[in-house]
Amino acid sequence: QRSLVGSEMCIRDRYNVEQYIERCINSIIAQTEKNWELILINDGSQDHSGEICKHFSSIDSRITYLHNTSNKGVSTARNEGLNIATGEWITFIDSDDWIEPFHLEEFNKQINKGTDLCINSFIADLSYGPRPFIYPSSLSNNQNDTFDLFFGALNAHSQFLWIKAFKASIIKNNNLRFDQTVNLGEDNIFILNYLPHICLLYTSPSPRDYAASR
Numbered sequence: 001q002r003s004l005v006g007s008e009m010c011i012r013d014r015y016n017v018e019q020y021i022e023r024c025i026n027s028i029i030a031q032t033e034k035n036w037e038l039i040l041i042n043d044g045s046q047d048h049s050g051e052i053c054k055h056f057s058s059i060d061s062r063i064t065y066l067h068n069t070s071n072k073g074v075s076t077a078r079n080e081g082l083n084i085a086t087g088e089w090i091t092f093i094d095s096d097d098w099i100e101p102f103h104l105e106e107f108n109k110q111i112n113k114g115t116d117l118c119i120n121s122f123i124a125d126l127s128y129g130p131r132p133f134i135y136p137s138s139l140s141n142n143q144n145d146t147f148d149l150f151f152g153a154l155n156a157h158s159q160f161l162w163i164k165a166f167k168a169s170i171i172k173n174n175n176l177r178f179d180q181t182v183n184l185g186e187d188n189i190f191i192l193n194y195l196p197h198i199c200l201l202y203t204s205p206s207p208r209d210y211a212a213s214r
Contacts, residue, residue, distance in 0.1 A: 116198035
């Protein structure tokens with residue numbers, strides 16, 4: 001099973017997302033890969049996004065809804081999701097993003113190649129229109145290759161959390177969590193703490209993730 005951990009709060013000051021969250025959740029439900037769980041964390045939102053999440057969790061048993069009465073921050077919210085995730089693989093999605101129907105299926109293709117970290121290409125939904133960022137189709141052979149590929153092909157996008165799938169056993173065995181004392185760059189810290197524990201990573205040239213700009 002693939003665990004999809006979705007925090008309603010993308011960054012520290014983004015948590016009222018009622019105009020985006022339904023599109024995000026529907027894109028997950030529409031996945032061709034049906035074996036997943038979605039953990040939604042309402043991090044103290046003051047709008048109707050919590051009601052939307054609660055509705056989806058009531059009609060789909062794969063969806064779990066957690067509610068924080070106050071805004072604790074994105075790192076705390078994601079750690080709460082990690083604490084209850086049951087899948088063998090974990091990926092994250094921000095509330096204002098959405099994914100193509102083959103997003104998780106593309107991750108499965110990478111997983112079947114024996115990788116420890118999956119990375120999909122993505123499309124940035126910018127104010128002047130969509131812009132694709134396409135990575136080469138590559139599978140590293142050892143840890144040195146992994147670091148070269150990660151910091152080479154990904155370049156400025158190495159810190160993006162939502163285009164990656166992480167092996168849950170690596171996260172659990174090494175007690176990896178998001179640093180709750182950091183308000184900026186917590187994604188990058190988590191990824192850099194994950195990297196030393198892997199041997200192989202795979203990058204896919206197929207853009208399956210849309211990142212919103214707002």
